[in-house]
Amino acid sequence: MLKVEIWRGTEEGRYETYEVPSQPSQTVLDLVTFVQRKLDPSLAYRFACRVGVCGSCAMTVNDTPRWTCRTHVQKVVERGRVRIAPLRNLPIVKDLATDMVPFFDKGQEAKGRFIPSDAAATSVAEISPEDPKRKEADAAIECIGCAVCYAACDVVSWRPEYLGPAALNRAWTLVSDARDSDRIGHLQAVADDAGCHACHGHQNCVEHCPVGINPTRSISGLKRLVLMAAVRGRL
Amino acid sequence: MSGIERHETELLILGSGGAGLLAALHAHDKDPSLEITIAVKGLLGKSGCTRMVQGGYNAALAPGDSLQRHFMDTIEGGKWLNHQELAWRLVEGAVERIVELENRWGCFFDRNPDGKLHFKAFAGQTVDRTVHKGDLTGIEIINRLAEQVWARGIKRLEEHRALALIPSREGEQLSGVLLLDVRTGEFRFIAAKAVLLATGGGPTMYLYHTPSGDKSCDGLAMALRAGLKLRDMEMVQFHPTGLIAGKDTRITGTIIEEGLRGAGGHILDGAGERFMHKYDPRNERATRDIVSRGMYDQMRAGKTGPNGGVFITMKHLDPAMVRRQFKGMVTRCADVGFDLVSGNVEVVPTAHYMMGGVVFDLGCRTSLPGLFAAGEDTGGVHGANRLGGNGVANSTVYGGIAGETMATFVKSEGGIVAPDEAAIEAAVADALRPFSRKPGDLNDIRERLYRLMWDDVGIIRDEASLTRGQKALDDLAAELGEAGLPDTARAFNLTWADWLSLDSLILTSRAIAAAALRRDDSRGAHYRADFPETGSLERSENTVVTLKENRIAVTTEPVAFTRVRPGQSLA
């Protein structure tokens, strides 16, 4: 039996303890599911894909933000106990489910979307995968938008307007994309007061990103480009 | 009903998979002044199966490939049951859509060293034509589309579950959709000039299944209730290698990549012996349906591992190769406690995709004016079997088309019309029904549904099993109707959601069983032990299911060979 403590409520709430039988193959998401299905039907949480691609199941597990569908219980259990809370730095909808809108809004504030240069082109651009800029973009592109980095980043909690690692990481993939036509626009978006310069390089984001993205690297890249653009008066 | 919130929008899209998002973008492009709303059961861009696409996207762009070849592969794969015009539009549209995804929405697919698109091999194709982004193609597509939708003034109703399609007062057209705001537990009626059904099917009524947790055939169930025709519902595709790790883990059913078999992986029975040679000279490299049936046969004979599955192993292969080539799969297995490199991983065939669905036309119109459909909710494009790589092509191609037709429709014919209040009232009452009943055991109902669909309406069927299945489904439907929920808070009530999902799943399962009983031959994904032969291709028919007075009716319609007849080829 595992002792599973789960946050119940919204910002105001408390931990409740449940006893869940231990299984050889058991993820943290399975613990939560067991509680909802068998012990307390009113428990709220969120998941979709259950294989680590949708980024909707992240929670705080024993004080660490993680994707729960791909976290084996054995990896996190401490003396038979697992404590599960919603992700930090986001409003709580109910129990373990957070409101991710602020996280995605920041993606937009960082102008995290492709601005085409030739939308009507009839063939795809020829770009070598060995091209150095493309390699930078490729290294950072497979973000699943799980907000784990966002929850792990102290600067986000200290300065709630900070765009955060994922949004900045996306901006970096765009300025590294030869097909994007608004490099300066993207740089302007991240040069604002809560932009890339607010990052102190804590690297909590790197340590916790479940898919191995390195937002610190991307943010440093942005800092350099913004610096050069600012000094040259291009912002 | 005065108690429910009401809104109006010009264009309402249900679902945010490839179909829903492209519909929104195309409609917005066509007419930026349109008021577009996307309502989705999960979070926008984070729910549904398009995001889970691993393998990739078929488009006839490779040197030496042609629309004709892609089309013929699709028809051969579909065992001549496809709607040929729809299939043709698919292959044509796929080429346009890939270029659009790259240049307009910012997707970047894998390239060769020379900078040109890379095409990978996928089963059932005469040319390597699958465009992909590593083995996470869906994330790239959906992330790019979702951020574009987010950037436009498109309204989002996230965590809103569509419950019922509500006709107009006279019933001659659609008025709007009744939704449940999952977060508050309140109902919401949205009247719209046009509605797109893009909730993505998803055969999650089987013991083992691959789709995401939010999929429960709600769209198909709503369509049935609204009187629409569903075609080829017996065609449920199983993927041969799903993980199995016990019934209390959501890992069970999720896919282990197909490429493992291609790369030389072996499938072993419970005793560690290979067996695929008994079923096909290509051994493990045979097509999805054959491998699935071989595995299922072994399982029925009881030659299984501890969890009731068989094994896949790579341990006779170079571990460095396995680690390099299947990095994602190896870490995914390791995360959940399996050793793919040097161990045996227990696997089962797992329900993956529904070829059948709502009957629709080339402009994504349905028989109900004002209602459009696209993606996995629709039937016809794939016939009896879907090629790997044609699923996401289908949802994105037809999603885009739907967006354009709907934008035009809204301006020319569409209008807000008063809903049939009685229908709203009935739908609300239906959804609230469990709160007035004694709490029942939903887990038990779900497990029995899973089991009976697996055993009796699954990979190998026959008349006896299907009849048994139908009876059991009717009983389960009645039982669910009496199974209540504790009357706790309605807000974010997942157990209520489970109840509603089971309701849709049981109804859709009835449609599958009825269609499967009707088709007395074996082809594509449908295998009847009592009719193992394929039957005449020339006289191919589609099954068509409707719901009348809560009874499923099945008819058949001959396939129209509008472009090519069995025995001929365009390529």
Place this chain on the structure above:
Amino acid sequence: MKRLELWLYIAQRASALVLAPLVLLHLGVILYAVAGGLSASEILGRTRSTWMWPAAYGLFVVAAAVHAAIGLRVVLREWTSWRDRSLDLATLGIGLVLLLLGLRAVQAIA
């Protein structure tokens, strides 16, 4: 000011770049000088030997005033709830005080 944070960031990094060699130098001097104890005349004897010393310390003082003031502003913003305009004025104040104290010190050793 538009992009205030960005320019403060640049000023802070620029001043850090100026400080780096100066602090290295200063550390070298400390290590050299502390042996055998310090005395005022020794210190002043060294610093008054050439105009380079006061110049270097002058530069140090200016850079440190800029650098520390901005640094403290960031810390205060993040670790306290002080983030309105008064914080910017305080930053300016801290910088000026440091500058004045520093210039007085430089004058003393020059």
Place this chain on the structure above:
Amino acid sequence: MRNHPSYRAFLVHRLSGIALALFLPAHLIVLGLALETAMLDGFLDWAAQPAVKAAETILVILLALHLFGGLRLLAIELLPWSDRQKDWIGWAAAAALAVGAGFVVRSFA
């Protein structure tokens, strides 16, 4: 969540920065006393006590830590990314301790 080298490096850098910022005015005031040589000598005598020396040692180490840690940050921010940046934390700490050791050796010599 914060239990890893990069975060510790940040904390050390920030805390040393704050300490230096607090110390700097004091240091400058003392130097300002050089205008009156006698007072400075009096102060230096006071500062020769072991306890004060120990405190000074710490300050020198903090200065060195902040310096080398700062150089590391500048390298991360201004130079192309290097996967060796983690190692720099170790080097920065080692260099700071070396300076501290040097200070101890020389001032107590």
